[in-house]
Amino acid sequence: MKSLHAFRTKLCSVAMLAAAVFAIATPVWAHHSFTMFDMTKRLTLTGSITSFEWTNPHAYIEIDVPDEKGAVKHWSIEMGSPSILMQSGWKFNSIHAGDKLTIIINPMKSGQNGGFLSQATLPDGKVLFNGPRQEPPPAPTQK
Numbered sequence: 001m002k003s004l005h006a007f008r009t010k011l012c013s014v015a016m017l018a019a020a021v022f023a024i025a026t027p028v029w030a031h032h033s034f035t036m037f038d039m040t041k042r043l044t045l046t047g048s049i050t051s052f053e054w055t056n057p058h059a060y061i062e063i064d065v066p067d068e069k070g071a072v073k074h075w076s077i078e079m080g081s082p083s084i085l086m087q088s089g090w091k092f093n094s095i096h097a098g099d100k101l102t103i104i105i106n107p108m109k110s111g112q113n114g115g116f117l118s119q120a121t122l123p124d125g126k127v128l129f130n131g132p133r134q135e136p137p138p139a140p141t142q143k
Contacts (some may be wrong), residue, residue, distance in 0.1 A: 037078075037106040037116040045075060046102040054092040057081050061117065063101060075113045077105055084131045099123045 047065035059079040064072045079085060082092070095101060100123055105115030117130040 034106075034116060036108055036110070038109045039106050039116075041107055042104055042118060043107045043115065044102065044104050046100065047072075047075070049095055049097055049099045049101055050074070051097055052095050054082055059085055059090075061095070061101070061103070061120070063103070073113050075115070077103060077115055077117050079117045080131045085128075087132045088129045089126075090128055094128065095120075095122060 045063065045065045047063045049061060049063050051060075051062040053060040053062070059082055061077040061079065063075050063077060065075055066072050082090075102121040104118040104120075106118060107115040119127055119129045121127050
């Protein structure tokens with residue numbers, strides 16, 4: 001009788017622990033989804049930075065971009081985490097409000113003014129990427 005009670009207690013404890021781990025892990029997995037961005041499209045934007053947010057879990061560039069008619073539209077651009085960005089040369093002070101920036105993004109599928117950064121050309125001409133750059137394979141040599 002005691003062994004059955006002990007078994008049920010352990011089983012219940014394990015089930016509760018598993019449920020707690022799953023409940024905590026699910027939002028973490030969901031957070032790292034990039035399904036809101038159209039990774040098949042790329043868009044180039046040039047504008048003035050309104051803010052650069054060096055925060056975890058993701059950094060953000062807020063940028064005002066004039067359209068072809070001159071009307072300014074505000075864009076929010078998601079980046080990787082600061083630890084990943086530093087591996088490709090980013091620093092917390094790489095860009096500042098008022099700087100002119102050219103960026104290439106994967107736009108949001110919804111059509112809202114936002115996207116996921118692919119690369120940025122800084123005011124000094126330096127090109128930075130959204131994490132360590134993966135070089136394309138070398139072109140085949142001709143014989």
